[in-house]
Amino acid sequence: MKIVSRGIAAINFDGDILFINEIAETLLRSYFPDCVPRRLPKDLRRHIQNQAIAVGGPSSSAPLDPYIVKTEFSELIVRLNFDTQARQLTLIFEEKVERTKTDFLVFRADGTRVRSAVLDGQG
Numbered sequence: 001m002k003i004v005s006r007g008i009a010a011i012n013f014d015g016d017i018l019f020i021n022e023i024a025e026t027l028l029r030s031y032f033p034d035c036v037p038r039r040l041p042k043d044l045r046r047h048i049q050n051q052a053i054a055v056g057g058p059s060s061s062a063p064l065d066p067y068i069v070k071t072e073f074s075e076l077i078v079r080l081n082f083d084t085q086a087r088q089l090t091l092i093f094e095e096k097v098e099r100t101k102t103d104f105l106v107f108r109a110d111g112t113r114v115r116s117a118v119l120d121g122q123g
Contacts, residue, residue: 007093015045024093031069031076043067044078048089051080073098 007024011017017038020028025037032041040048047067054065067078079092 003097005095005097009040009091009093011040011048011089011091013087013089015040015048018088024091027076027093027095030095031071047078048080052082 005023005027007021007027009017009020009024017040020038028035028041032044035041044067047065051064064080064082066080069076074095074097077094077096079094081090081092083090
C-alpha cells in the first residue's frame with residue numbers, strides 16, 4: 001500500500017521561494033538534510049534551470065520532466081509548472097511511501113495488539 005503526501009511551493013524566476021507550505025518544507029528537510037531553510041537544494045535548482053533551457057525557457061508550454069529522488073521505501077517527485085503571467089514556477093512535491101499493514105498496528109501498554117476491523121479486513 002502506498003501513502004501519498006503532497007506539498008506546494010512557488011518560486012520566482014530568480015529561484016527565490018515566494019511561498020512554501022509545511023508539507024513541502026518537511027519533504028525538503030527529509031530528502032535534502034543539508035538544505036538551507038527557505039532555499040531550494042542545489043540539485044533541484046540545477047534541474048529547474050536545465051528544464052527551462054531544454055524546453056526553450058519559461059515561456060514554453062512544453063511538458064517538463066519531474067525531479068525524482070528515491071530511497072529504499074519512498075520516493076519524492078517534484079513536478080514543475082511555469083506560470084509566465086505571474087513570472088513564477090510552481091513546484092508540486094509528491095511523496096510516495098510504501099507501507100504494510102504492520103505499519104498501522106496499534107499496541108496496548110502491555111504489548112497486546114488492539115483489534116482493528118480495517119486491518120483485519122472487516123472494515
